[in-house]
Amino acid sequence: MSSVDSSAVDTAAVASSAVASSGNVSTKKRSRFDLRIVLPPVLTGGLILGIWYFVSYVILDPKRRFLLKPPHEVWSVGFANGDNFSEMMEGLLATSKTAFWGLLSAILLGFLLAVIMSQAKFVERAIFPYAVVLQAIPILAIVPLIGFWFGYGFMPRVFICVIIALFPIIVNTLFGLLSADQGLHDLLTLHNTGRVTRLRKLMFPAALPAVFAGLRISAGLSVIGAIVGDFYFGQGEVGIGQLLKRYAARLEGEQLLAAVIVSSGLGVLVFTLFGWIANRVVGKWAADSRGN
Amino acid sequence: MLGETSATDVSNRGSRGADDVATLTFSNISMRFPDGTEALSDVSFDVSQGEFVTIVGPSGCGKSTLLKIAAGLLDATSGTVDVDRSGIGYVFQDATLMPWRTVRRNVELLAELHGVDKAEREKLASEAIQLVGLNGFENHYPKSLSGGMKMRASLARTLTMKPPVFLFDEPFGAVDEITRERLNEETLRLFEAERFAGLFITHSISEAVFLSTKVYVMSARPGRLVASFDVPFAYPRSPEIRFDPRFAEIAGEVSHALRGAHS
Numbered sequence: 001m002s003s004v005d006s007s008a009v010d011t012a013a014v015a016s017s018a019v020a021s022s023g024n025v026s027t028k029k030r031s032r033f034d035l036r037i038v039l040p041p042v043l044t045g046g047l048i049l050g051i052w053y054f055v056s057y058v059i060l061d062p063k064r065r066f067l068l069k070p071p072h073e074v075w076s077v078g079f080a081n082g083d084n085f086s087e088m089m090e091g092l093l094a095t096s097k098t099a100f101w102g103l104l105s106a107i108l109l110g111f112l113l114a115v116i117m118s119q120a121k122f123v124e125r126a127i128f129p130y131a132v133v134l135q136a137i138p139i140l141a142i143v144p145l146i147g148f149w150f151g152y153g154f155m156p157r158v159f160i161c162v163i164i165a166l167f168p169i170i171v172n173t174l175f176g177l178l179s180a181d182q183g184l185h186d187l188l189t190l191h192n193t194g195r196v197t198r199l200r201k202l203m204f205p206a207a208l209p210a211v212f213a214g215l216r217i218s219a220g221l222s223v224i225g226a227i228v229g230d231f232y233f234g235q236g237e238v239g240i241g242q243l244l245k246r247y248a249a250r251l252e253g254e255q256l257l258a259a260v261i262v263s264s265g266l267g268v269l270v271f272t273l274f275g276w277i278a279n280r281v282v283g284k285w286a287a288d289s290r291g292n
Numbered sequence: 293m294l295g296e297t298s299a300t301d302v303s304n305r306g307s308r309g310a311d312d313v314a315t316l317t318f319s320n321i322s323m324r325f326p327d328g329t330e331a332l333s334d335v336s337f338d339v340s341q342g343e344f345v346t347i348v349g350p351s352g353c354g355k356s357t358l359l360k361i362a363a364g365l366l367d368a369t370s371g372t373v374d375v376d377r378s379g380i381g382y383v384f385q386d387a388t389l390m391p392w393r394t395v396r397r398n399v400e401l402l403a404e405l406h407g408v409d410k411a412e413r414e415k416l417a418s419e420a421i422q423l424v425g426l427n428g429f430e431n432h433y434p435k436s437l438s439g440g441m442k443m444r445a446s447l448a449r450t451l452t453m454k455p456p457v458f459l460f461d462e463p464f465g466a467v468d469e470i471t472r473e474r475l476n477e478e479t480l481r482l483f484e485a486e487r488f489a490g491l492f493i494t495h496s497i498s499e500a501v502f503l504s505t506k507v508y509v510m511s512a513r514p515g516r517l518v519a520s521f522d523v524p525f526a527y528p529r530s531p532e533i534r535f536d537p538r539f540a541e542i543a544g545e546v547s548h549a550l551r552g553a554h555s
Contacts, residue, residue, distance in 0.1 A: 183388035186365055190382055191405045201405075205392040285392045285433045 069253045078258020088243060092262055095239035098154070098226035102161020103219055109162065110169030118177040118203065119195070135167035139225070143232040152233040161225035165218040172214025176207025209286045212278035219270040227263055314338035315489035316362060316457050321371035323357055330514035331357045337508060337517060341456060344483055344490040346500040348550060349510030355493040358515070359459045362491065381455030383463045387442035389434040395421065396430040399448045420448035424478065440471035451482065460492040464499070476502055477531055484528045497546050501539060507546055511553040519549035
């Protein structure tokens with residue numbers, strides 16, 4: 001249930017800070033755990049669990065209950081069982097490592113490309129269509145090909161993450177760089193500002209809110225890329241992808257569901273982390289803070 | 293009134309005459325945009341130091357284009373501008389502050405671009421902030437300022453360069469009437485203190501008369517100067533001159549010329 005919990009906390013924190021900054025919060029309720037904020041997502045979570053139990057015990061007859069094991073069995077087999085849990089945590093670590101390096105590479109490459117594209121319309125026209133092509137490639141189609149060409153090691157997995165995570169970084173960074181106010185551009189022109197200073201003092205800071213919006217999307221995509229790559233490669237260091245495949249093949253419903261929850265939890269964690277960073281960096285000044 | 297001289301094709305890089313006392317001189321400026329729009333037609337006038345010239349005209353008559361040409365942001369199709377570009381202070385239509393910088397850091401920007409060291413920069417910024425009455429707001433980000441305060445910060449930023457030529461591109465068009473009057477009074481105070489050569493663009497007649505030594509009326513597109521009025525009030529001016537009968541008289545004449553310019 002890590003996904004539900006962390007998003008509830010996230011919402012609570014953001015909502016309470018919004019109330020505090022609007023200035024009309026009554027002094028009696030200063031607690032971060034305002035019931036009106038915490039209750040709705042908890043109710044939704046309870047409802048989901050209720051439906052889950054209902055399907056497991058009422059809709060499925062006992063012979064077919066393996067299709068959807070009830071929540072407490074998922075917990076006891078997938079999370080409370082030490083061996084199963086540590087196997088999953090190792091997989092999670094491997095997947096996180098791939099996703100991290102993939103994201104980092106995508107950030108560096110995407111940022112570089114966007115900066116170059118922002119400097120000359122010609123370069124933008126030359127590169128942009130291929131960024132779109134990259135985005136349009138069905139990842140399922142390219143993964144076997146990448147394995148075929150580059151093997152099943154670490155680098156090809158990172159490469160998959162880059163392919164899937166690159167586009168939002170390029171698009172958002174480029175959009176951000178080009179979003180700098182024309183008046184400010186004119187002002188810098190009046191004072192004979194060079195290209196590098198213009199980038200550093202105007203275009204980079206102006207791009208930050210959009211860059212972070214892109215990062216949040218790409219971070220989630222990179223996690224997906226790492227899982228998909230691992231799933232299709234089916235060999236090498238065991239990550240969440242291979243575990244999902246294994247559990248599915250063995251009809252281990254509890255562990256399969258546990259792995260699904262864990263991998264979505266990783267995605268949520270990464271999303272929340274980048275939201276938090278964005279809020280720290282641009283929250284103070286951005287008109288519409290994207291850090292929530 | 294201006295003479296009917298025809299536009300001559302001269303290079304845009306004008307040279308400055310030795311006996312030329314004007315700080316900013318426009319000679320036969322015409323502007324035609326690539327899409328065929330004729331923005332300005334044969335505009336000639338000058339602004340000397342200690343002179344505050346305002347151009348009033350209907351929207352879209354090419355007033356802002358003229359300022360952009362003066363600042364070198366646009367090149368005129370024909371005619372010359374004679375001015376020392378390094379001494380131009382440009383106040384934009386919007387405050388154009390950097391949202392990621394505090395008021396102080398925004399005001400420091402120009403000095404920073406010119407490589408002024410930190411201590412000197414801070415001193416310049418403090419003086420300018422003091423001058424526009426923004427003390428106490430140094431560490432605020434623009435998003436927490438009102439429209440009028442943003443304009444003050446923008447003015448302060450320009451003031452740090454102590455420019456001999458001040459170009460104002462309809463700077464107070466977006467603020468409410470009360471704030472506008474106060475900002476006008478403060479602009480006047482700055483002018484009285486610094487005695488720069490001021491060129492101010494507006495479509496408010498009372499703003500024009502209140503601030504200026506001279507008011508030009510510009511016609512609708514293509515913009516031409518169709519009338520000029522000298523404003524006799526001496527500086528320092530009191531806000532009370534707005535209620536002086538002569539003020540109303542000049543404003544009436546400008547208004548009349550402007551109506552003629554619309555057609």
